[in-house]
Amino acid sequence: MTDSVYTGLVDLAADPADHWAFGSDFVDPISELADMPVVLGDADPSDVAVGCLALGDDALVLAHRLSEWCSRAPDLEEDVALANVALDLLGQARLLLGRAAAADPRLVARLTADVPEDSPAPPEDRLAFFRRAEDFRNVTLVELPRGDFADVVVKVLLFSTTRLTLLESLRASPDPVLAGLAAKGGKETRYHQGFAARWFEVLALGTEESRARLNAAIEALWPRLHELTAPDEVLSRGLGVDPAAAREVVYVDLESLCARCGLEVPERVALWGPGGRRGRHTEHLSRMLAEMQSVARAHPRGVW
Amino acid sequence: MLTLADLGVLQRVEEVDGRILVGLIPTHAGCPALGAIRADVVRALADAGFAEVEVRIDPAPAWSSDLISPVGREALRRAGISPPGPAGAQAPVPLAIGPPRLVDAHRDLVCPRCGATQVEVLSDFGPTPCLMLARCQACREPFEHLKEH
Numbered sequence: 001m002t003d004s005v006y007t008g009l010v011d012l013a014a015d016p017a018d019h020w021a022f023g024s025d026f027v028d029p030i031s032e033l034a035d036m037p038v039v040l041g042d043a044d045p046s047d048v049a050v051g052c053l054a055l056g057d058d059a060l061v062l063a064h065r066l067s068e069w070c071s072r073a074p075d076l077e078e079d080v081a082l083a084n085v086a087l088d089l090l091g092q093a094r095l096l097l098g099r100a101a102a103a104d105p106r107l108v109a110r111l112t113a114d115v116p117e118d119s120p121a122p123p124e125d126r127l128a129f130f131r132r133a134e135d136f137r138n139v140t141l142v143e144l145p146r147g148d149f150a151d152v153v154v155k156v157l158l159f160s161t162t163r164l165t166l167l168e169s170l171r172a173s174p175d176p177v178l179a180g181l182a183a184k185g186g187k188e189t190r191y192h193q194g195f196a197a198r199w200f201e202v203l204a205l206g207t208e209e210s211r212a213r214l215n216a217a218i219e220a221l222w223p224r225l226h227e228l229t230a231p232d233e234v235l236s237r238g239l240g241v242d243p244a245a246a247r248e249v250v251y252v253d254l255e256s257l258c259a260r261c262g263l264e265v266p267e268r269v270a271l272w273g274p275g276g277r278r279g280r281h282t283e284h285l286s287r288m289l290a291e292m293q294s295v296a297r298a299h300p301r302g303v304w
Numbered sequence: 305m306l307t308l309a310d311l312g313v314l315q316r317v318e319e320v321d322g323r324i325l326v327g328l329i330p331t332h333a334g335c336p337a338l339g340a341i342r343a344d345v346v347r348a349l350a351d352a353g354f355a356e357v358e359v360r361i362d363p364a365p366a367w368s369s370d371l372i373s374p375v376g377r378e379a380l381r382r383a384g385i386s387p388p389g390p391a392g393a394q395a396p397v398p399l400a401i402g403p404p405r406l407v408d409a410h411r412d413l414v415c416p417r418c419g420a421t422q423v424e425v426l427s428d429f430g431p432t433p434c435l436m437l438a439r440c441q442a443c444r445e446p447f448e449h450l451k452e453h
Contacts, residue, residue, distance in 0.1 A: 029328070029338040029339055029361040030330070030338060032360065032361060033330075033363060036363065077429075077437070080427065080429050080430065080431070081427055081428065084429040084430075085429075088333060091332060176363040176364055177363040179363075179364075180363040180364050183366040184333050184366045184367070188333065188453075191451070195428055195429070
């Protein structure tokens, strides 16, 4: 007789601090990792913190948008795949937001003034659930609404292709937690890119309908690739990561994918404006955050 | 079925001044099981008579499926999960978007039930972050494969 898989799952005699619960004594191992003292190297702690926020917000916002695909994907395998990508990104986001708070201890208080002092929310949650849209540092690509399946494929393709280059640079960080995250994140992102590239090809070589939808997604989203590869002083100074360094390689790589799939190679255009890294977001982010943050904001002292 | 040491998750055990210090590493960045795993370790050590225990998550080494021991791989196979092939050294990830299936080991998948090599990959993802789904074309049974990572 095999053990029930539920055996030992809930041990009523156990210490309550062992059971995950928001706002309780339970300490999540990931947040302990994020809280370890940050090895700054030559960088200014504020630059390190904002750099971590930028990379963390990219992951957090896209993870949330991808989670909106749950039960809405065209088939079961795609639903599971998108959920997996979201989970990987959420893990990276947690560590990065936690690291931002560890690098600059006053950062959280500065950015989350409306959190009551007795809120049990840890730093990563405070940053995720109590910041205003203009204090988020993600690129605008990730905050756009769900769109259709072609949209999410293109979005994940552009995002993971550029993120691979950023994480590769981050592996050289003097901070062991960030370097470790970069190594692990790079391997995961490779799978995300593979998933998106495969579907890109399938949609391109599929039917008239799939090709039309893919072309529409490319037309809408490709101009935002420029922002993903824009030079950023804070990322460079704080984390030694230069998104612009890989711009040519990224464009050439993606363009050759388009050519291989028989698609017209998209123009290298850019959208006007300072962009998400400066806190200038589209109208979609605040709407997304209103929903995402609503429960935490309604119960800032909540324990469950 | 298999231990944390077999999986390569348990990396460090030291005794310092009567305290047991344990180091674990997470398999994936978003691993949701870490808290439960740590609680299990604390409980196991308490049952063995060690009350002064500290279990930390170490930032290094980065977990790789290469860290799974031969005993662990055999246990996975016996449980119907295809164990991972070699993940390879942590070389810089090349940018060029490659062929449809990124991991070469996919070509060498073996059905853990019947041993056939005619296997098709259903998805690069699965019920947990470490798994992918495949189906044997000989015995027609689907199975999970632990991803090379």
